Amino acid sequence: MQGETRLKNHRLPVVADFFSSGNIERFRRIHSIMSEPNSRDFTGKMNHESDADFAARQKLQHKLNCIKHKIIVMSGKGGVGKSTVAVNLATALLLAGNKVGLLDVDIHGPSIPTMLGLENEKPGGTQEELLPVDLGGLKVMSLGFLLSSPDQAVIWRGPMKIGVIRQFLENVHWGELDYLIIDCPPGTGDEPLSICQLIGHLDGAVIVTTPQRVATVDVRKSINFCRQIQLNVLGIIENMSGFVCPKCGEVTQILPPGGGRSMADDLGVPFLGAIPMDPQIAQAGDTGRAFLRYYAASPTAAIMQELIKPLLNLQG
Ligand SMILES: Nc1ncnc2c1ncn2[C@@H]1O[C@H](COP(=O)(O)OP(=O)(O)O)[C@@H](O)[C@H]1O
Numbered sequence: 001m002q003g004e005t006r007l008k009n010h011r012l013p014v015v016a017d018f019f020s021s022g023n024i025e026r027f028r029r030i031h032s033i034m035s036e037p038n039s040r041d042f043t044g045k046m047n048h049e050s051d052a053d054f055a056a057r058q059k060l061q062h063k064l065n066c067i068k069h070k071i072i073v074m075s076g077k078g079g080v081g082k083s084t085v086a087v088n089l090a091t092a093l094l095l096a097g098n099k100v101g102l103l104d105v106d107i108h109g110p111s112i113p114t115m116l117g118l119e120n121e122k123p124g125g126t127q128e129e130l131l132p133v134d135l136g137g138l139k140v141m142s143l144g145f146l147l148s149s150p151d152q153a154v155i156w157r158g159p160m161k162i163g164v165i166r167q168f169l170e171n172v173h174w175g176e177l178d179y180l181i182i183d184c185p186p187g188t189g190d191e192p193l194s195i196c197q198l199i200g201h202l203d204g205a206v207i208v209t210t211p212q213r214v215a216t217v218d219v220r221k222s223i224n225f226c227r228q229i230q231l232n233v234l235g236i237i238e239n240m241s242g243f244v245c246p247k248c249g250e251v252t253q254i255l256p257p258g259g260g261r262s263m264a265d266d267l268g269v270p271f272l273g274a275i276p277m278d279p280q281i282a283q284a285g286d287t288g289r290a291f292l293r294y295y296a297a298s299p300t301a302a303i304m305q306e307l308i309k310p311l312l313n314l315q316g
Pocket residue numbers: 075077078079080081082083084085111239240241275276277278279280281282283285286
């Protein structure tokens with residue numbers, strides 16, 4: 001590819017360019033214009049929208065049109081297994097024959113590169129368009145690829161996070177995808193909100209919880225967030241539900257199970273399934289291997305394969 005460069009010694013050049021070129025201000029303008037009712041002309045250009053803003057919005061729309069299904073993985077709590085679920089949903093969809101992208105928008109704690117053994121990878125491409133890292137067909141993008149070291153702390157306020165998330169959608173060559181799985185940080189802050197505003201139409205959210213009531217209380221907030229912004233809840237996954245003995249494979253209920261299912265019943269949203277606490281999942285995550293690829297024959301892998309069934313049946 002002409003003009004292709006490997007972004008060595010990457011020090012966020014794209015992000016820096018983005019901020020220095022006044023794009024943040026443009027992003028703010030686009031969003032204030034889009035929220036005005038009846039403000040489009042016959043070409044789709046909004047009143048008061050500059051030609052450059054209109055072109056940027058069209059470019060983003062074109063990219064998004066090439067991705068059939070966009071699914072966000074979220075939770076009110078940290079450490080409940082969102083990234084683990086995102087990696088394995090993406091892998092299961094890939095193994096089922098789909099073209100899949102995995103976007104990590106956990107700006108402060110991007111764990112996808114570590115979980116997939118991609119810490120030393122850098123996206124290729126150009127300043128204008130980055131190529132996602134390709135892992136056996138899975139297209140992966142994370143801020144973790146762009147940091148100079150995994151220990152680098154990212155201290156950004158909302159607009160900077162929104163800016164980089166926009167770049168992840170607009171300036172990354174995702175190409176044609178069947179699914180884009182988006183891994184979010186905990187909570188209902190800038191990251192999930194930006195994703196929903198930028199993408200406009202997501203297929204929905206997969207909400208991850210652990211069985212304990214303390215976790216489900218916070219996770220309910222995620223469901224209310226979805227309701228407030230009219231985002232479809234595809235379902236709840238109860239992770240770390242029981243413990244699989246590494247010796248005999250028997251599942252022991254360490255904590256009272258069922259918190260996820262009863263929350264789903266209570267709130268009238270689908271329950272997608274329960275994943276046990278399995279030492280092989282933790283080991284796979286720590287050693288940078290997608291669990292589903294490496295432990296494909298395990299009973300937990302079979303559970304994970306089941307979880308994607310409703311996602312395979314999405315319309316559109
Ligand atoms: N079902 C599970 N069994 C064993 N370990 C798990 C399971 N789910 C997640 N983990 C481990 O728990 C830790 C936190 O998971 P992670 O996916 O990073 O959570 P989150 O993204 O919600 O912060 C990781 O080390 C991961 O490997």
